[in-house]
Amino acid sequence: MMMKGAHFPTAAAFALLALATFHLVSASDPSPLQDFCVALNTTQTAVSAVFVNGKFCRDPKLATADDFFFSGLRIPGNTSNPLGSKVTPANVEQIAGLNTLGISLARVDYAPNGGLNPPHTHPRATEVLTVMEGTLYVGFVTSDNRLFTKVLYKGDVFVFPVGLIHFQFNIGKVQAVAFAALSSQNPGVITIANAVFGSNPPINLDVLTKAFQVDNNVVQYLQKQFWYDNN
Known part of the structure; x- marks a missing residue:
């Protein structure tokens, strides 16, 4: 028997509740278990x-x-x-x-x-x-x-x-x-000089000459250097 004045959730309300519950349980754990x-x-x-x-x-x-x-x-x-x-x-x-x-x-x-x-x-x-x-x-x-x-x-x-x-x-x-x-x-770790001038394969020469606003010979010189990794 339905009590007078009682309010029951509609289908839309159930959907919202389910969505909120799913959002909560799908969140990642804040710390190791x-x-x-x-x-x-x-x-x-x-x-x-x-x-x-x-x-x-x-x-x-x-x-x-x-x-x-x-x-x-x-x-x-x-x-x-x-x-x-x-x-x-x-x-x-x-x-x-x-x-x-x-x-x-x-x-x-x-x-x-x-x-x-x-x-x-x-x-x-x-x-x-x-x-x-x-x-x-x-x-x-x-x-x-x-x-x-x-x-x-x-x-x-x-x-x-x-x-x-x-x-x-x-x-x-x-x-x-x-x-x-x-x-x-x-x-x-990404070491800037190594990554820019020592990548394998090398970054396109036109890209570097325009990015650094220098002559092709400067970029070619830098790309030929041995870029030491201290890690």
Whole structure:
């Protein structure tokens, strides 16, 4: 028996309710649903034929302490190269236990008097740089071409926002060392000069001469150089 004054939802109301419910349940989880997801490196055809945005997970019962350990950052990087710098990463490729945790580290060593970590970007991460030894001139460029720079000393911290071109340059007379924390398990790195003039195959000559407003010979010279990768 229908109660006087009662109101029952119409078909349209049910549809709206269903749509709202679907929207809520289809949203991604704000945090992991398990303690960890140790990356699984496998050569099995069935698995390797599938590409995922990240890494597959190993059975957590098979995880060990070594999955969360990396000793490489204690070792100074070899700066005897054209750039005078060396980046030692500690991301999911080195630490399987970082998978799904959204963070990684790197050590950067700089040779005295001009060691350079050249202009580059991390397409998937913001970077927080802490100077451990030495003096660095650092900076980044915004999307409207504003340059933010600072001279950093031991203990100083500087932030490079995600995706923006940035650099570090050793202006001191001694070796410099910095540690970087990045907001991705696999931040990626695109070094500007390498990407523009060292791509494979090369970018069309007409594109580069017009983009940089220089003679063909200048671009050809730059494309013939050996672009060293310090990563």
